[in-house]
Amino acid sequence: MSRVIRVNVKNKEISQEQLREEYRFFGGRGLIAKIMTDEVDPSCDPLGAGNKLILCTGLLAGSNIPTAHRLSVGGKSPLTGGIKEANSGGTAAYAIARHGIKAIILEDLPAENDPWQILRIKADGKPELIPADQYVGLNNYALVEKLKERFGNKTSCITIGRAGEWLYRNSSLQVTDFSVGYPTRSAARGGLGAIMGSKKIKAIIIEESSSPHSFPYHDKELVQETRKKLVQNTLNNPARQWVMTVGTPALVDRMGATGFMPVRNFSGEIFEKLENISTQVYLKRVEVGGGKNSLPCQPGCILRCSGRINDSEGNFVTSGLEYETIALCGANCDIDDMETIIQIDRLCDDLGVDTIETGVTIGICMEAGKIPWGDSEAALSLIREMMEGTELGRLLGQGAAKVGAAFGVKRIPAVKGQAMSGYDSRNIKGVGVTYATSPMGADHTAGLTMQFGLDPLQKEGQVDASIKAQISSACQDNFVCMFGWGDFTQPDILPNIMKGLYGGDWDMDKIMEIGKETLKLEVAFNKAAGFTEEDNKLPEFFRTMPSPATGSVFDIDKEDLAMALDAL
């Protein structure tokens, strides 16, 4: 599990090494923070030779622990200009782990006229670069179809569509899904697909290992025993039922009713057409044409928060939606038509862009009067412009903040250049603190605060709650999927798993230190990249325009935001 593959895309050389000993207890986001700190000049151009694209697995990957096979992707973000990690489900992380690989690092830049390449990990574990010019211009669905035709159906694919080729700062890496086989899992945020595009790597494909590595358990019995307990705890946890039975669309009803869910470009209103995109409507829609809910996106996942959405003839359209996609591409655009949201989701996966950034971008176009509010056809046509690479499409591909600036829109819901996800900071202030202060830019996965039982509208305690959530999220991103196990911090679970997997003494304090260290490295990287406390703020309108839903403004003291993470 400790093989590191380095690909120099300039001279086409591939080298291999063992993971450095001091990296041993970092995985996923933390490992990316370590490698970035040691190897990448924070002042580099994100699309230049100095940046690297790092793909790696978490600390439990390759073991039999559920939700452990998440793929982390990182680099200096073309969208935020800071360090970025985005992680994805799908089959790739497990496939990589089965080859004994911990990380893949793409380095340097090819010459202007060099051909495109694919990095292939062959069944025997050997990496090679193969020519890929024939795949240029393909979006993810067509690309994966061709790759699977050629390399076998069991091959895991990490791909970029035209968005990544064209260096859209809103471009994702797409990963093949375990249940449906299509490229529907995304490492979506921060434009990391553009780094892969800048290195002219169209795909990384991992063939199923012909001699799979198994995890070098230190005490397999302890792992088995703890695993059982964990699975039981998780399946019986009432707070996880909605994840397992619905997936994140279960959040639509709740977030929509409280004013958390963004409506019409973060107007702060309640969506009066909420019932048209409700959880029930979603669940009904999933049943059409033999669609299915509760499918795992990665091998061995017991949470199974994804699904398969078909058209009425039974043809696959897209995976189960996420709450964020419904919120940003739906309510935030005044769109209440589930079919449109499904189409947007499909097109975004195909082109290889983030549905959050795209939804906010469309909302901004509506705010600017470019297209009417709630106009489904017009919204889809914007994505088609992105797919065709028209003038307007290339602008849209640069993300919400740049589009807002180009159109002179005043209300731009973004921090550090990255669009906000599905929470209006006036009505859930702790998430606003996370948006403002996270080194990741506005990103709910960096630290949600709902679980702390604070009144979301109160001022007090939100900064502390956000810091706690950010440490916990950064920690979790070293280990497992954020939907992991319900309560990630159960004291008898993760420490025992670590003991069983790696040996040594573990408790939750020691484990949380990994999250803290991750966050510290990220903050330091961004500081060296030129970020200051000026970057730790929300757009002014959250402070000056009360939410009509609640009358609330975001009123956390600026000074408290400025230095929130400096004392870690």
Next chain:
Amino acid sequence: MSRVIRVNVKNKEISQEQLREEYRFFGGRGLIAKIMTDEVDPSCDPLGAGNKLILCTGLLAGSNIPTAHRLSVGGKSPLTGGIKEANSGGTAAYAIARHGIKAIILEDLPAENDPWQILRIKADGKPELIPADQYVGLNNYALVEKLKERFGNKTSCITIGRAGEWLYRNSSLQVTDFSVGYPTRSAARGGLGAIMGSKKIKAIIIEESSSPHSFPYHDKELVQETRKKLVQNTLNNPARQWVMTVGTPALVDRMGATGFMPVRNFSGEIFEKLENISTQVYLKRVEVGGGKNSLPCQPGCILRCSGRINDSEGNFVTSGLEYETIALCGANCDIDDMETIIQIDRLCDDLGVDTIETGVTIGICMEAGKIPWGDSEAALSLIREMMEGTELGRLLGQGAAKVGAAFGVKRIPAVKGQAMSGYDSRNIKGVGVTYATSPMGADHTAGLTMQFGLDPLQKEGQVDASIKAQISSACQDNFVCMFGWGDFTQPDILPNIMKGLYGGDWDMDKIMEIGKETLKLEVAFNKAAGFTEEDNKLPEFFRTMPSPATGSVFDIDKEDLAMALDAL
């Protein structure tokens, strides 16, 4: 000369006050730095309620010293996000001084549906706001025509075109020219027109004073005597002859031959069609239709570096061109047709945008393959898109850096978000240091280094030369036009003028301290606005792509740039 007019555009209140005593020995750029430091939160949104638009005159304005009537405009730049001062010739500064006004400050933001306004300084000196909705949508030529019709031909106009209305981050304020009467003088850089637009002030008009203030000379005889000497020195200075006989287009031949002049989006090449846009070609063109050279743009200027360019029927087209316009809108776009450059200049003044930012933007569109290199018609059509406010036009209005990002162009010649002017930093490294380190963003007027006699390609000494030039430029911007008097530092001139105007002891050291203090305040403002040493760098390609003309790269140590101005 010490009246300050404050206009609150939210509640439409105008108040008046005396200039604070501690501001007394700051003018123009320095006065803006002082007021910004004392009154504007560096972290404000440039287009929000917290920013101010400050217009003021220099320390010698209203006196009989030549080139003293320059109008400084400042605020937090919508283009760079830092402090910005841009200054303009024309009639406004003198007219303001004759009303005894030192500064006009526009504050706050109007409500969304408030009407547009004009700030009028009436002949009796009283300021008032008058409704201006009927002028909305007009560009500067039509607007000034209507304003002069209504308020008299001698009224000085400071106006914005559609660019400012639409909050283009590349929008200028235009000022009426002394010789030709049209809005051909620009406070062009940094998008300050958008601040005026955000405050919904379409024009500031200054009627000729009915009871003009004369400068309260302390020792008029000393001023008269020094003035004579100064005029003689200037007229006899061989280094000023080209300014007086040609204007800045005299630089085309020299800069074109050395590789200083940008060619095809800062490719570093020599322009092989230089002879088509040479100084001689320019001078010949000026003669067409009764055009004229050597016209002063402001009252009392003895340098007279402007002119009047007519069409063959004798109709006015535009003022005398600047070197920067020929370089950026010509060679930098592979355009060698003087007529096209003249048209671009006219359209930019009319719309109210910076010809430098616009030329670099067009070059980037050519680099991106949006329009062919050297295609005059296509270049003009881009400006027309900006004028019509199309999708593309609004993007183009946001300036070169944003357009480059939107189109995924790698070679973006900008610093702090502002496009470079007419000097390729590989071939005149001292200017590169200025571009990198000036608080103003890439701007030649912030500190040219040619006068120091350094080999422009050598590495040593460039940082020191730039710092010297930056202090001197900042100083000059407190007093007079940068073309001022040839050698601004003649020890017996400016100190005696200050003695004669204000009394007290003056020497060049004391005068230079004003420049240093100005620069220090600006650097501190930007730091508080979130700028770090990461912002003090040139785009990477200047270091990695040698100029084909000279083989040189920009190789000044990054560490030397990072802190260059910190030790002031």
